[in-house]
Amino acid sequence: MASFLDTLKKAEEKWRKRWKESGIFKPDEDSEKPKYYLLEMYPYPSGNLHMGHTRNYSIGDSVARFKRMKGYDVLYPMGWDSFGLPTENAAIDKQISPEDWTKRCIDKWKEQMESLGLSYDWDREVASHWKDYYKWDQWFFLKFLEKDLAYKKEAEVNYCSECKTVLANEQVEGGRCWRCESLVEKKDLNQWFFKITDYADELLEDLKELEDWPEKVKKMQEDWIGRSEGAEIIFETLEGEEIPVYTTRADTLFGCTFMVLAPEHDISEELAKKDEKIRDFVERAKRLKTSEREKKGKEGIFTGKKAVNPVNDEEIPIYIADFVLETYGTGAIMAVPAHDQRDFEFAEEHDLPIIPVVKPEDQENFEDLDKAYEGEGMLINSEDYDGMNSQEAREKITDDLKDDGKATREVNYRLRDWLISRQRYWGAPIPVVYCDDCGMVPVPEEELPVELPTDIDIDVAGNPLEKEKSFLETECPNCGGKAERETDTMDTFVDSSWYYMRYCSPDFEDAPFNQEDLAKWMPVDQYIGGIEHAILHLMYARFFVKVLNDMGMCEMKEPFKRLLTQGMVLLDGEKMSKSKGNVVDPGNMIEEYGADTVRYFILSTADPRRELEWSDEGIESKFEYLRKVWEVIEKYNETTTSDDIEIENCNLRDRYVVSRTQRIAGEIAVDIENFKISDGLKKMENYFDELLKYKEESENTSQKSIIFNRGLETFVRMLYPFSPHVSEEMWHELGKDVLINEKGWPESKISLIDEKAERGEEFYRNMREDIIHIKNITEKEPSTIQMIVAEEWKYEAFKEIQDFLEDMEKPNMGTIMGELGSDFPEKKKELSEIAQRAVRNPGKILDRYVDHGFEISVLDQIKKRLENEFEAEVKVAKAEEVEDKKARRAEPGKPGIVLT
RNA sequence: GCGGGAGUAGCCGAGCUAGGCCAAAGGCGCUAGACUCAAGAUCUAGUCCUAUAGGGGUCCGAGGGUUCGAAUCCCUCCUCCCGCACCA
Structure with missing residues (x-):
């Protein structure tokens, strides 16, 4: 007997071939369909694919297939980020040319991607190291x-x-x-x-347009660009040299008691030529690695020079210290030890005066600082500016200096x-x-x-x-x-800054891309990749597009409309990487369980955005699950007419299953769009189980097998994006001769959605649960289950209460009782109990479905089902006809239940 | 230090942008039962406390607040994770 694994394997081979022949992975360029450009970051091909890639591509491929089914013209290409240092090293190591090595790697990768059944359009493949590519x-x-x-x-x-x-x-x-x-x-x-700094503002501004990017990524880019508004202030030395400094805190200028230059600053270099001590210091500072420079204290050296503070003509010493960066601002700072912690530390070390000039609003005594106060506040010790708040003072001081030509407003960026x-x-x-x-x-x-x-x-x-x-x-x-x-x-x-545009016209010879094709496909509708590129690649690519836009080569201002940063796959809390030797090879798993199982498993195991702690526990059960589906299809598949379901010949349960089938595809579609794939798969499993129960347990009606088959068809089509090969095989088994892709995503017929039937099913479930509950408490095996529908007047009363609750801002006991009491003068006592509960917890009453006739008919219909389930006789009665305290307690939507 | 995210039952993890059938989905684990010679798999039920009638109590990091009503909204605090970090 052929094992299910064989079935999977055969399906893989068979359908991959068919798909290829049919050309369904290629965009249907001439069609009227809306375009959808789905892209995964092109990988650097080395070694084997690992679980992270498998996950990434399983997500992408599912979306690609889904979108095709939804009627989009999908561009889903793949290529290679094939230049780079590791290749060079690997080639040396293996005594092979980088070119050959790269080719070998790419071939292997392609093979593995194929084995997952990824639906790339390989005709559009690009690789950085190809001449036709790097030419551009x-x-x-x-x-x-x-x-x-x-x-x-x-x-x-x-x-x-x-x-x-x-x-x-x-x-x-x-x-x-x-x-x-x-x-x-x-x-x-x-x-x-x-x-890239020419585009700093644009890169920052346009982040706002990227509504469908993760906030986190945008924030990271924002920080990286690091825009700050401040002023450039010119200090003059006693010798008459001008030294501009950049500050965001012009309000603290009166507290400036010294200046500091970066070791790389022109004046530092100049002085180093003449003075040996300064030379030593500067040389030493420059040799130090960045990280070491940060760790040690605030070392510095006095230059022998002094400058004049432009606001108060105080003479202040000029130092050179390595905590000042050449690359930010002007490479020189005004030091305000009272209000900047770094300056404070430096001042303490070199015994320099510390003058507070900004006082926190709510503090009276503000002298003798033991650390810098970096917040804002009210100005003190600042002559005419005393009493102003920081913001005001900042403006005023800058403006006043500006009038003397000693300051300009400046914007600075961290971006280099x-x-x-x-x-x-x-x-x-x-x-x-x-x-x-x-x-x-x-x-x-x-x-x-x-x-x-x-x-x-x-x-x-x-x-x-x-x-x-x-x-x-x-x-x-x-x-x-x-x-x-x-x-x-x-x-x-540089290669990866524009590859996504090359895919639009990969063979174009006159330019990096054909502008018409670009206009058709770009921007990328959905980009998928790792968070590690939040700044690097994603910033560079945006920069490129902005430049091209300015050059008139493209219309768009941003390359990627929607971004998904998928979580890493971890093993024992660590990122999988070759150097750590903790890579799980998906190849073996594909061998053992089939590509469809691996795909299904990895998608079902976590939200794509989250990190995923790898464990293959559970893959077995996904395999079994697919097998179950397969077996059900083999076992129950029967040819049914293609006629529409005759709703009038359906019982309540039939109608419920029909209704559910109509809804499910819409729900799953939303889940896929939102990348809630694991949630979607769970819902699908649920649906399938319900369907199977329906098939095996419900009573036969003329419509049952049609309904069941429709359900199966719907299910198989929904499974297709995730486990395509076996789905296609199932579809075939169901007697279909078009590809699932052609058939498309199941549509929901609103007319078949039947809320009453859904209410009925819900009612059944509630009854069932209550019965089980009572059984458990009483530890009784009932031989009779009596269900007692509440007295009819209660339905009216409930409806009225519901209306009251809806109209009232605040549920009010008095009003309700006042009105109801006169409508049902006999029932005041019972009413007050109900009303009390209604006021205490309106939600519980509001959502009740209140319909006496419906309730009775539903109970009649679910009687059989309950009888079978509990192996007991089920009786339905009206409260008016029964003498039991349960009868009096029964409520609309909540019949009394008596087990005997 | 700055910024971002998160804290949910034994564990993992939904729900929390639109407060109300939320004691809180689903899974794992565990318990019992069915099936079986037996194990596994599967199925059923249970798994905060309490209760021989569908109930009651406590609960969603801690503490306050808003509300008829909060896991969900607001404030304070604590803890964890991530990113940036001598950027003036």
């Missing part, structure tokens, strides 16, 4: 150069000696390299930058320009040459790409390109003389 990296570079958005400058940069290359600020995490985690050093190097040079081989060469006569000359567009030589020895110290004559030596495009190529390659984040 270079092309963009030239455009940026033209627009002055690319420039080369000598700067202090982050250098990772482990990776032997410089890093962008964004790639330094807590003073360590984002890739290898080794400490980053500071180095002065001549490097290429992209002027994007350092894109890498001293590595495996990347896109930066397309410029250096000519002895002409200097730096860009490579003309028509000569692109500047090809990366592939058959060279890369196992050398430093950048192999520097040693490769065939690459290095070239002609100057300008004068034709001898010239040398730039040997730096581009940061791989």
Whole structure:
């Protein structure tokens, strides 16, 4: 007998082939369907896929398939972020060329993606390292150069000696390299930058437009851009030099008792030339790695110079200290020890005066600080400004200085320009040459790409390109003389800044993309990727789009409309990674349980946004679950007519199942849209169980098998996005000869939704639960169950109470009783009990469905069901006809129950 | 330090943007029963306290408040996680 695993395996092979033949994964470009661009961050292909990828792609693929079923023209491509350092290292390690290694990895990845049944349109595949691709990296570079958005400058940069290359600020995490985690050093190097700071404001402003991005990511970008408003104030030294400083706290200017320069500041450098002590200090500070610089105390050295505080003409000493950053503001600060903790510490260490000038509003004694007061307040010791509040003073002081030409309002950013040079081989060469006569000359567009030589020895110290004559030596495009190529390659984040646009027209030869195609597909409707790119990739990509927009190359201002940052898959609380050796290989699981099970399992196990602690406990039961579904379909499948369900021939339960079937698809659709996939799957399981119970337990009616089959069909179609192969096989088993994709997502017929039937089912469940409850308390096995419908007058009374409750702002006992008492003069005592409860907890009464006739008919219909379930005789009676205290207690929606 | 998120029954985890059938879905674990020679799987019921009639009590990090009514709204505090961090 064929095992279910065989069924799964065969289905995988069979349907993958059919899908491919049918071309359903390709966008239907000429159709009128609305477009939907779904994208997962293209991966760096190395080693094997791990659970994190499996999860990511299972989510994406489900949405892609779902959207196709919903009638969208879906673009769902995949490609490779294939340039980069690890490849270079792996290639050296394995004695193979990076190109071959990359190819090998990609092939393997593709194979694994195939084995999961992912529905990518492979015709649109792109890879960073392909010539046809990086040609456009270079092309963009030239455009940026033209627009002055690319420039080369000598700067202090982050250098990772482990990776032997410089890093962008964004790639330094807590003073360590984002890739290898080794400490980053500071180095002065001549490097290429992209002027992302020109777009700081736009990047910040437009975050507001990104409504469907996680708040967290937006916040992170906001912080990273770090806009602050303040003033630049010019201090003059006694010698007449002007030193501008940046401050956000002009209100504390009277408390400024000294100035501090960064060690890299021009004046510091100048002084270092003349003074040995200063030279020592500056040199030492610059050598220190960032993180170490932060840890030690506030060291500094007096320059011998003094400056004049522009507000009060006080002479203040100028220091050099390494807690001041060259790269922020002007590289110099006005130090206000009373109101800045760093300045405070420095002042204490160097015995400098501390003058409080801002007093917290609610504090009387405000002298003798033991730490800086960094809040706002009322000004003191500030001459004419005394008594103003901080904000007022800030404006006024700045304005007054402005009038004297000693201050300007300034906006500052934390964001720095994007350092894109890498001293590595495996990347896109930066397309410029250096000519002895002409200097730096860009490579003309028509000569692109500047090809990366592939058959060279890369196992050398430093950048192999520097040693490769065939690459290095070239002609100057300008004068034709001898010239040398730039040997730096581009940061791989340049590649990933625009790949999503290349997918729109991957073979386009005249430009990075065809603008028409771009207009059709962009922006990406749903982007899925890891939170680790919250700043890096997502900021760079946004920057690119803004530049392209300014260049008139695209209409959009933002590339990604909606963003899902999926949680990481952890093992024992740690991120899975090769270096930690804790990677779970999905390949084995696919082997053992089939791709559909693995997909189903990983989706059912947690919300995609959450981290997921990996455990394969439970995969077995998902396998069994799919098997159950399969077996049910095999067992009960029978050909039914395609006629519509004859509702008039349905009993209550039939109608309930019909109604439920109509609703479920809509509910699941909403869950998928909101990425509440695990919730959706749970609901589906529930639905299936109900359906099966209906089939096996309910009494036969003429419509039953049609209803059941419709239910199965609905279920199978809903299962398809998650476990596509087996669903397709089930669908086939149900006698269908079109693909599920063609059939589409089940539509809900509103006319078949039957609230009364749903009420009836609910009623049954309540009755059933109550009976069980009573059974449990009494520990009785009843032979008779009597259900007593409440007296008819109570229904009227309840309705009235409901009306009262709805109309009244505050439920009021008196009013209710007043009105009701006269309507039912005989029943005052009972009424007051009911009314009391109504007032105490209106919710319980308000939601009651009150209908005497309906209740009786429902009870008649569910009688049989209860009899079967409890193996007891069930009697239905009206309270008016029964002598039992239960009869009097019975309420609308809550019949009395007597077990005997 | 700044910012963000979260604290729900033995555990995991919904609900908390629209307060009311919420003692609080679902799963796991555990208990009992059915099935079985038996185990597993499966099915049924139970799993805060209490109660031989569907009830009552206490409860959703802690403490206040708003409300007829709060897991859900407001305030204060505590704890945990994440991001940024000598940015003037």
